[in-house]
Amino acid sequence: MGAEGGGRRRPLRVGVYVGCGAVLLAGCASMPDGGDLRDVESTPRQDAQVRVFAMPPRDDARPEEIVQGFLEALTSDDPQYETARKYLTESARRKWKPYESTTVLADGPNTVTQHSGARDGSDDYVFTLTGDKVATVDAQHAYAPDGGTYKKSVYLTQQKDKQWRIDGLPQGVLMGKSDFQRNYQSVNKYYFASTVPTGSGGRPGAVADPIYVRKEVDPMTETVRALLRGPTRWLDPVVRSSFPSSTALRKGVRSLTPDDQNKLTVPLNAKADHVGQTQCTKMAAQLLFTLKDLTPTGVDEVELERSDGSQLCVLGDDRAGTVAAHGPGKPPEYQYFIDAKQRLVRLLAAGSGKDPEPVPGALGEGDKALRAAAVSRGEDSAAGVSLDGRSLYVGSLVSGGSLGEAVLRSAGKTEDERLTTPSWDGSGDLWVADRDPGKSRLLLLEGGAGEPVTVRTPQLDGRIKAVRVAADGVRIALIVEKDGRTSLQIGRIEREDKSGERPGVSILELRSATPQLEEVTAMSWAADSQLVVVGRESGGVQQMRYVQVDGSTPLRSLPSALTGVKEIAASEDEQQPLMAYSVDGIVRLSSSSQWQKVVKEGSAPVYPG
Structure with a gap:
């Protein structure tokens, strides 16, 4: 060669x-x-x-x-x-x-x-x-x-x-x-969630659809072509594209390259000639989200052209976030965990060095002992699981707020047969699994309240041990146990919106994200299409690694080694540090790539979500 x-x-x-x-x-x-x-x-x-x-x-x-x-x-x-x-x-x-x-x-x-x-x-x-x-x-x-x-x-x-x-x-x-x-190389294409409510301001939520393209063979043009052809088969039932059907690059266009101002012009065929400005800006947003990390400097602006060369619309990276909700939204303000008094406490995510403080409201200021919690993505409410794992409570993070009765109870005989740590999606719905062997089920509480919806899991083979929902609300990560082996499964969330009835919710096409691991003990979403997991291979020792939702291994630096990890927490905002509960207590991975102890006594670290 x-x-x-x-x-x-x-x-x-x-x-x-x-x-x-x-x-x-x-x-x-x-x-x-x-x-x-x-x-x-x-x-x-x-x-x-x-x-x-x-x-x-x-x-x-x-x-x-x-x-x-x-x-x-x-x-x-x-x-x-x-x-x-x-x-x-x-x-x-x-x-x-x-x-x-x-x-x-x-x-x-x-x-x-x-x-x-x-x-x-x-x-x-x-x-x-x-x-x-x-x-x-x-x-x-x-x-x-x-x-x-x-x-x-x-x-x-x-x-x-x-x-x-x-x-x-x-x-x-x-x-x-x-x-x-x-x-x-792995690239995330972006489409919009079609089966969940729009986010704040009526913005659709962007959903990552990872693919692989050849690194040195014009990856930008190939990625754009793949985006225009539509979502992959696994994701297609729950997302939509703003590009009209059969939209493609204009005939004769062989390569796309940003100019010296990081502006990319994308000439389209006649299928897109008559789209309106609102639709066009959504099309441009999809391109900007997709191409953000494809070059060292990124793409700062996208211009779409009609088949005759005239301009359809222009959108800058600074405005893409106003068109669609991308990722976790605003960076988390706090990191959370359960302290030695079984209260929900928080630390500034910026790492100011201040001691943890109880969260406002009954979950931090009251006398309800907790073993796990989840904080809504807006950081205005939280859900807590009682120390015995039997009861689930939801309360606002407002000083003086009352807790009320449990919104859910498990009849499991032991702590390990009761409720998992809950998880909030981007629409404000709360997810939790009841591990009671006699009535094992995945549940959804709309808005964190009301009668729980039993989520259908027709392809689930085993018992759910942990639940984490992606910010986009259309993908869910489950640790599933069967015959003494635990695996990380990624499922697609489908909702049936029947007029006048409660929506039916199903988890379909579960697939393994960790085929090489025999045991997975902890996991957390760590980016739009990545998770951080703790587990081990057959005959191996415990390790921490990043995995893609499609089961591939991203080219991302592995976290520093940490002994005896029991729980892990990451933010979908990749700028935030990892947190973990280990034999050393609550620890945080600093920017210097060294784990630092936060407190000796504590457990169940979480970010919003």
């Missing part, structure tokens, strides 16, 4: 070497014609700014070289896989669909050669590609964890010019995990 702007050595885990690691103008050594196939571990790329290009097949290359060269080309930064196509026959080039999927293996693919494995009796070669599957990225760029063994065949034939070429191959692209991490 050749490299632009630097160099590296990156042989794949496949049969033989083709090409070489390039250091600027270093040339490639000649390729042996024979020899046994052998496995070579891939090595990670050292310079993230290097662009890597594949080498085309050399004359009279042996079949082993053709297979290896093709696999190597799949991991290059060739925009249209033009070099990879040179390893195929004309017929195979027409049939091959590289954008159909990307299969990720634990290591690079292994190859097994079979001579004269012809499909039609001719003197062809057959190579079997094998490996352990890790994940699949589909045609919508959506990532999904996968498992089992990968086994597909590649057929080679000798053309009339005596050159060997691939004549039959599986659809899509194949590569090892390290090459996938080097080639792809």
Whole structure:
């Protein structure tokens, strides 16, 4: 392979070497014609700014070289896989669909050669590609964890010019995990929640829809195209796009690049020609939220154009928040936990160094002993679970406010069979699970009051141990226990709004966000599409890590090690520090990346939500 702007050595885990690691103008050594196939571990790329290009097949290359060269080309930064196509026959080039999927293996693919494995009796070669599957990225760029063994065949034939070429191959692209991490990056597309009430000021809530795009192959243009094509299948039932159906980039537009003022102009086709200003600004807001972190400096302004080049609308990043509610809204003012007296107390989120103080109202000033609590996202009310886990109380955070009767009671026989820590969504509804084995259920209290709604969970396989609802109100994270194993499951919240009746609420299409962990003991939302979890792998020790809602691992620095973590709290505002309850008491991860003790006696740390 050749490299632009630097160099590296990156042989794949496949049969033989083709090409070489390039250091600027270093040339490639000649390729042996024979020899046994052998496995070579891939090595990670050292310079993230290097662009890597594949080498085309050399004359009279042996079949082993053709297979290896093709696999190597799949991991290059060739925009249209033009070099990879040179390893195929004309017929195979027409049939091959590289954008159909990307299969990720634990290591690079292994190859097994079979001579004269012809499909039609001719003197062809057959190579079997094998490996352990890790994940699949589909045609919508959506990532999904996968498992089992990968086994597909590649057929080679000798053309009339005596050159060997691939004549039959599986659809899509194949590569090892390290090459996938080097080639792809996770990006959040944004749509608007369609099944929950609008936020303050009638603004729709923005919902993150994570996808993976190739890092060095115009990721901005590909992300915009993916946004215009609509949400991924998993999220589609609960969100909507402001772009009219079939909206696309204007014909002939090949690349989008911000100008030197960080303004991006997006020319659209005729499907968007007649949208009004209100709709257009929502379209622009979707783009601004999506493109915010895609470049080092971000995109500060978006201009949308009609098919004739005239302006539709312009929206700056400073105004996008007035169009739609994005993330947790305002930064949290306080951090909260239960102190040694079983009261709800708070600390300034800014970390002023002041001692914790009881919250205003009965949950902080009264005599009700608590073991867990949740604070509304507006920080004007809170819900507390009694020390025995049996009762749920809701009260305002106003000095002198009374508590009243419990809004919910559990009949579970032991503390572990009663109520979980509750969670507030962005619409002001309160969620909690009752772990009573005789009546295990997930409950929703609209506005934190009234008769609880039993949430349908038709695909739940196990018992809920913890509940956290995303700020957008359409995604929920559950720790689920079954047969002694606990996992983190992400579900989609669907609401049936029947006129004159209470809405029916369901959690559908639960999927694991931690397939590699055998045990998950604590979790919290830590960004629009990320959570921080505490757990362990099979045979491993406790660890803390970030995970994506799609089950992938984000390229984000791991939290510093902490001993004996029992509970974890994070804010969807990524600027806020982590908090935890550990053997050292309540601790907080400071900006210096070192955990600092807040108090020795305390438990159940939470941020609003």
